[in-house]
Amino acid sequence: QSVLTQPPSVSAAPGQTVTISCSGRSSNIGNNHVSWYQHLPGTAPTLLIYDNNNRPSGIPDRISGSKSGTSATLAISGLQTGDEADYYCAAWDSSLSGVVFGGGTKLTVL
Amino acid sequence: QVTLRESGPALVKPTQALTLTCTFSGFSLSTSGMCLTWVRQPPGKALEWLALIDWEGDTYYSTSLKTRLTISKDTSKDQVVLTMTNMDPVDTATYFCARIPNVGNYLDYWGQGTLVTVSS
Numbered sequence: 749q750s751v752l753t754q755p756p757s758v759s760a761a762p763g764q765t766v767t768i769s770c771s772g773r774s775s776n777i778g779n780n781h782v783s784w785y786q787h788l789p790g791t792a793p794t795l796l797i798y799d800n801n802n803r804p805s806g807i808p809d810r811i812s813g814s815k816s817g818t819s820a821t822l823a824i825s826g827l828q829t830g831d832e833a834d835y836y837c838a839a840w841d842s843s844l845s846g847v848v849f850g851g852g853t854k855l856t857v858l
Numbered sequence: 859q860v861t862l863r864e865s866g867p868a869l870v871k872p873t874q875a876l877t878l879t880c881t882f883s884g885f886s887l888s889t890s891g892m893c894l895t896w897v898r899q900p901p902g903k904a905l906e907w908l909a910l911i912d913w914e915g916d917t918y919y920s921t922s923l924k925t926r927l928t929i930s931k932d933t934s935k936d937q938v939v940l941t942m943t944n945m946d947p948v949d950t951a952t953y954f955c956a957r958i959p960n961v962g963n964y965l966d967y968w969g970q971g972t973l974v975t976v977s978s
Contacts, residue, residue: 750904783964785905792954792968793905804966836905840962845918847895847907847958847965 751776752837752850759856765825768853770837772818776848780840782820784813787834787852796835797822829857860884862894862955862969870945870976880938880955880969887933888913893958894938895965896929898951906951911938912961945976 753771760766770782784797795804797813800820810825820839824831837850866878880894887894895910909929910918919927928941938955952973956965 780962781964785965787905792970793956793965794968795964795966798964798966838905838907838965844921846920847897847910849897849905849907852904 750851751841751848752839754837754850754853757854757856759858760827761858762827762829764827765823766827766855768822768835770820770850772839774818775843776839776841777815777820778818779842782815782837782839784822785836785838787836827857831855832857860957860967862957862967864953864955864969864972866972866974868973868975870974871978872946872976874945876942876945876974878940878953878972882936885957887931891960893961895956895958896940897954897956900951909940910958947976950974950976
């Protein structure tokens, strides 16, 4: 079981908006920054969001992140078929002194 | 340009030790705050964090795998090595190395990963 909790799957139609939740506790999300990653099978994961709500250069602004308390959310608007992938949240856990990941969410664009 | 590349055996026998090397370029692990970490993904399963080493050589390990892991760095070669002892078929996974620009922060650059199969 992963330390951070994500829904196993989400789906939406092209052009719509989808959100993916990530729930943790005070030792991780509550007191540390959250990052989000997109992972396509057979490739290296890609950083989408860092420090809760910042996008690296090259990541479109239709991808956004937010954090409130011990939960975080990734939102993807204007869905495209190319967005189909697995998405992971992560944070530093101060109690474990390590990185913790969510269980991953598979996004299907219907 | 930051790049990372994992190398090591594709097949390991049960009970053997696994040694993986991450060779990187485009940054220095001597830079204050810089870290390098290992993450794995068993087939069909989620990402799992394994270990981290920082610019000062301080190390951090997954609680569940701590007794089997050793991470070390060779700054002169721009390499980080991960050793995992007593390999088991459940350790079959793709192993990734990634850069963390500051402890507690995000993994901004990843290698392509290397698939390690544990089988007799």
